[in-house]
Amino acid sequence: MNTSSRPILSRTVVVSALVLGLGVSSAALADRDDLITTASTAGTTAYIVGKNVDDNDFAQAQDFADSQSVALQREAATGEGEHIDSLALLLGEQDPEAFGQWMQTHYAELYSDGVDTKANLADRIVAMR
Template identity: 50%
Template sequence: MNRNCLHHWPIGSAALPLALGAVIGLGACVNDSGDLATSASTAGTTAYLIHEDREDDDFARARDFADKRFVALRRDVAAGEGEHLDAFANLMGEADTEAFGRWLQGNYASLYGPAAAEGDLVNRVVALRETR
């Protein structure tokens, strides 16, 4: 602000900094109390969403992996073992990759055959695992 313009203000030049400080301070107090309530609410929502996104993200990576390595993964599923099947099992959250490989191999026709349900491999695996 130009000092030459201070004489146009209805308050004296010494009172201007005090008035501005009060307005800024009052605004900060109002924003702080509102921000604290908003921050607490946002933090709770964010924690919930991060947990949900983490699960969705795991399946998204599994879907991406299955799409990009379709042929190699299908070959490993047919054999019931292999590095692509191990990686897929990890992305699906399966701790026992050998048991998961045997299960995939035993359900090969349902997962890859002509009777395979619509949708991606991850959805077919999840649907079949829920029915067992």
């Protein structure tokens, strides 16, 4: 092999390794995000299924609102999400999509600084509806 082809070969090897490394790291990040979403969905589903929804749904809605408060606030800002759907189910809402839109429309009333955010979210929702 002559010496003039070594820099080209060396650059080719470096570029190939870089492209391969970026591809692998991008795939790893995508899988990580998918796992987070999957774990969140599984957790919400397990919560609802494990609670045996019955006549005491409001108490369960209060428990759910307490344990999932961060996710519910985030989803209320967008007006949709699996946690909002679950809360809608526990509160006996007929249309979870409309309930999510209602939460988005009333986000400031539900979460503003003037609101007693120590009061349970389920209680605040029922008082407003």
